[in-house]
Structure formats: C-alpha cells, structure tokens
Amino acid sequence: MIDAATPSTPKARPTQDRREIVYRHRLVTRLTHWVNLLCVSLLLMSGLQILNAHPALYWGQYGADADRPFIEFTAREEGGAQVGETRVGGLTFSTTGLLGASRAPGGGLAARGFPSWITLPSYQDLATGRRWHFFFAWLFVINGLVYLAAGLVSGHFRRDLAPAWAELRPRHILKDVWDHARLRFPTGEAAKRYNILQKAAYIAVIVLLAAMVMTGLTMSPGVDAAAPWLLDLFGGRQSARTIHFLSASLIVSFIAVHLLMVLLAGPVNEVRSMITGRYVLPRARATDQP
Template sequence: MTRISADDRLAVSQPAKAIQPAWVRIFHWINAAAMIVMILSGWQIYNASPLFDFTFSPFVTLGGWLAGGLLWHFAAMWLLMVNGLIYLVLGLATGRFRRKLLPITPSGVAADARAALTGKLRHDDLSRYNQVQKLLYVLVIVVGIVVVLSGLAIWKPVQFQWLTAVFGGYDLARYVHFICMALIVAFLVVHVALALLVPKSLRTMIIGR
C-alpha cells in the first residue's frame, strides 16, 4: 500500500497557484484573434500591390479581393487598437509589466539563450519569465506599436502627414509596416512552438492556473 506523505497531502489540498489573471487571458486571446485577422487580410491587401517579387497564396489570405481584405483589416484594426491600448494601460497601471518584464540584462539574456539552446532552461515556475522571454515580449510590444502607427500612416497619409513623414514617406511606411508584420509572424511562430513544447504554459493562459 502506497503511503502519502504530509507534503503530498498538503500539495493536493492547496489550490493551484494562479499565474495569469482573467484580464490578461481575455486581452491576450482578443489580441491574438485580431492580429491573425489583420495578418491574413494584410496579405490580401499586399497582393493587390506587392512590394517584393512574390505574393501570398489565396489559401492564406482573408477577404477574397482588395476591398474585402480592407474591410477585414480595418475591422480588426479597431479591435486591436482599443484592446491593445487598454492592455498596455492596465499592464503599466498594475505594475505587471515592471514585475514580469524587468529587469533585462545582456548577460541574463545570453545565459538564458545558452540554456535554451542546450536544453537546460527550466520551466518549473511559469509565473516568472526568463530573460529571453522578457526581451521578446518587450520587442513585440514595441513592434506592435510601430506596426499600428505605420498602418495609420499608410491608411491616412494626408490626414496624418506628420506621421507619414516620420516614416520617411508613404512608400517607406509600407516597407516598415511589412517588416513589422514579418517580425510579428516570426514571434507568433516561435511563441506557438514554445507553447506546444511546454503545454502547461498554454494551460495557464486558458484557465489561469
């Protein structure tokens, strides 16, 4: 007969530790859905006037044609902007960004990167981000802000002349917008891959524990 120790009984009796509060999970999934719609519809818009010598397959675009892509893109844009702005305000006001994303040091990033590449990075405490995660999350927030601003510069180049000028004009703003989109797609690929490799991290973003 297997005996259960006092520590085991205590672990069973205690509720699982809350890691991701409800507001974080809600904003996370809304942002994810809005970003995916924006990416797929953005590829449809790109196909109407390509910047490079390639276009995206119709199977990975949304909208069917230019006007349809624009409708989807603008609808998701407002959702992403409002949801993202509230998320940023709450993240700063509650101190979550400071607690979760700071500090970041070059030596810490290098050490955690080496540990990740050699399979030695621990995932025991999901309430704390390693420094590679911190850096990536900070960068994707910055890239997200730039992609929105460059998108506004492309959408309303006359009304937002000053903003379009900041990006070097309409044509350069399109390149900035595309590069930021590519960086976000790369982040999403890595993010999803890591979530699949560490399933409990995905569970915490669904149920919070």
C-alpha cells in the same frame, strides 16, 4: 499576440502529489491574449489580400509602377507555365507554388502574390479585404489600449517586464541562451517569473505592434493630412508600407517561436494557464541553483 503573464506574486497551493499550482495569468491578460490572437490572425490574412492587389514594396516617396520595388512577389511565363519569383533588392528566389505563382482553384498555377489559402477572402477582392483589415485593426488597437492600461495600473510592466541590472550582465544572458538551446526550461521558483530572453521578446513585440499601428495610420491620406509628421518619421507612405509588412513578418516569426516553446514546455499546462489562469509549476531539478 502578447502573452502578458503576471507571475511575480502568485497565490500557490500544493496538489496531492506535492506539486505547486500558481495563479499565473489574470483575467484581463487572458482575455486580451485571445482577442489578440483573433485580431492578429485576421489582420495577417486580410493584409495579404490587400498586398496581393500590388505585391511589391518600395522605399521612400515612391510607388508608381515604373519604380523599382525594394521587395516584389511576381510571376513570369516559362515554357507556357507560370513561374513564381520573390525579389529582395538585387536577389531573386524561385518561389513557384507559393509566392508569385500559386495553385489556382481550377487547377494549374496562376500569377498571385500570396496563395489563396492564406488570404481573406480567398479570392481576389481588395475592397472586402480592406473592410476586414480596418475592422480588426480598430479592435486590435482598443484591445491593446486595454492591455496597456491594465499593465500600467497593476504595475505589471515595471514588476515583470523591466529587466533588473543583474539580468543584463553578459554572463547571465549567455546562460539563459545556453539553457534555451539545451531546452532546459525554468522549474520551481524560477518558473514563477520571466527570464531575460522572455522579457526581451515581449518588449520587442510591444514595440513591433506599436510600429504596425503607427505605420498603418501613416498609409491613410486622412491621417497624413492631420499628422503630416508621420510621413517624415517613416520616410514616406511607401516606406511605411514596407515597415508595416516587415513588422508583421517579425511578429509571425515571434508567434512561430512562441508556439514551439509552448509545445516543448508542455502544451497542456501552458494552454490551460492561459484559459484558467492556473499553472502547475514544474518540479525543480536537483542541479538547479536556489
């Protein structure tokens, strides 16, 4: 979910209480944002359905049942009941009720990598999960290409996402980190542009999304036949599967932080700007630097 604002040259007008309104998000930004939200949500749910068919991840040219997984969501029986476990390398965590063993529709715990409430469909059906996943994967790719083309043509990436040299100074970065830690969000003129943390986060998400698309293609035998270099790039199909899952997990983490920041910064103003494009600038604090 890319929040690609274009705040650098907003058209502003004062409201009756002298607060300034800026046109923060262009139409193409708003449309691709909401399409991304739909795609990423359904890709996550259908992807977990696919992973449930074999809830284990490997590294390298492996993947047979006898190989030792790099990450595994499994269950074992203890005292006549299912106990869920998550294994990462040599570490094992008890995750009963969520990962490895979760509540079954008829009651009780059943062996299942991810619970039914987060998979699409909720029941175990690999074929249907793959259909959902592939459909929204292509919609996601098309939507991403529209966003990239619009960003390049409008100069959004160069103007709004490329960090200036002054922003890369350690002192500047630490100041932004300290401001965010104290929940001091930009106000006045500073709210019209991205800070260095936002730029870094959005650039990282674009890279992660690109990695997800490429690793997803690497898991296709047809694509591997046409572009075998993808297998070398990611170290094998099973490594690509693991990177695909880890990239998705990092994107989920970004979304969680993104939603938290929206709530803390003012959800009505933030969400309204992504629907209508118009954003009410928070008043500058007396202590803010010009």
